[in-house]
Amino acid sequence: MSDHSTSVWPTGQHGPRAQLREAGCVAGTEFDRERIPPAVAAHAIAAWTHSGDLVLDPDCGAGTVLTEALRAGRHALGLTVCKPWWTLARANVTAAKTAGAWCDGSVLETRPKMLATVGAAGLVGRVGLVLTALRTGPEGDLTESVVAELAKSMRYCEPLLRPGGHVVIVASPSRRSDKSLVDVTSLVVGAASAAGLTLVERCIALAAEVRGNRLAAVADRQAPHREVLVFQLTHEVVLAASAVSPSRLRGYGFGRRAA
Numbered sequence: 001m002s003d004h005s006t007s008v009w010p011t012g013q014h015g016p017r018a019q020l021r022e023a024g025c026v027a028g029t030e031f032d033r034e035r036i037p038p039a040v041a042a043h044a045i046a047a048w049t050h051s052g053d054l055v056l057d058p059d060c061g062a063g064t065v066l067t068e069a070l071r072a073g074r075h076a077l078g079l080t081v082c083k084p085w086w087t088l089a090r091a092n093v094t095a096a097k098t099a100g101a102w103c104d105g106s107v108l109e110t111r112p113k114m115l116a117t118v119g120a121a122g123l124v125g126r127v128g129l130v131l132t133a134l135r136t137g138p139e140g141d142l143t144e145s146v147v148a149e150l151a152k153s154m155r156y157c158e159p160l161l162r163p164g165g166h167v168v169i170v171a172s173p174s175r176r177s178d179k180s181l182v183d184v185t186s187l188v189v190g191a192a193s194a195a196g197l198t199l200v201e202r203c204i205a206l207a208a209e210v211r212g213n214r215l216a217a218v219a220d221r222q223a224p225h226r227e228v229l230v231f232q233l234t235h236e237v238v239l240a241a242s243a244v245s246p247s248r249l250r251g252y253g254f255g256r257r258a259a
Contacts, residue, residue: 007203009043009204024067026091037064044168045074053075054129055075055127056130059112061135076106079115081111083109089107113156125159127165129165167232169231192231197232204225206225
């Protein structure tokens, strides 16, 4: 529906373990192999939130997003159905608070569908950023069911966004059994579209150190880079586009006189 920009993030200046140490993450966080690296989480939070905003990770794993949100002066809420991750995420939230974070941080052991219940009514219109990783299945495969679950999560999160809020999905490269690359972007964009979201920016988060104009050795060989897909509510994107070119609204069925 709209043009989107592309950018490259220099988020690989330090290796995975060094990032965890700098973020003050507790031992065991490194076992969450599909976590969003702290440098990537910090970059996204700085780019798309303000002080005091609420950051939500509906599949938070060991809680690196929550830690970086608290360190940046944002409130944080994470969900996970995995008991070990819940324990680690809580420990990471506690560590951030002990280190001086003043905002609220919570971790719930529950599924994202909880966000669509009466119990989450107080979150409607309050979330500045939904930031989560595209996590694969038990065998590490990016299956249809994995994408379907992501689509459900985004639908649950959509009503919670404040005006101007963003949904950011971080995905590692994925290969099929024949070693061919999966078109992760199309899968995620399709899931987001079904949830009423439109892609506004596509970024590459590097896992290699940048030295001058060159890349040094890759720090994270399991995922040499991550794709970061940024979405906003479709109706907000359409209205923003109309401010630049009113004629674009007519292409979406708006601005027509009644018969």
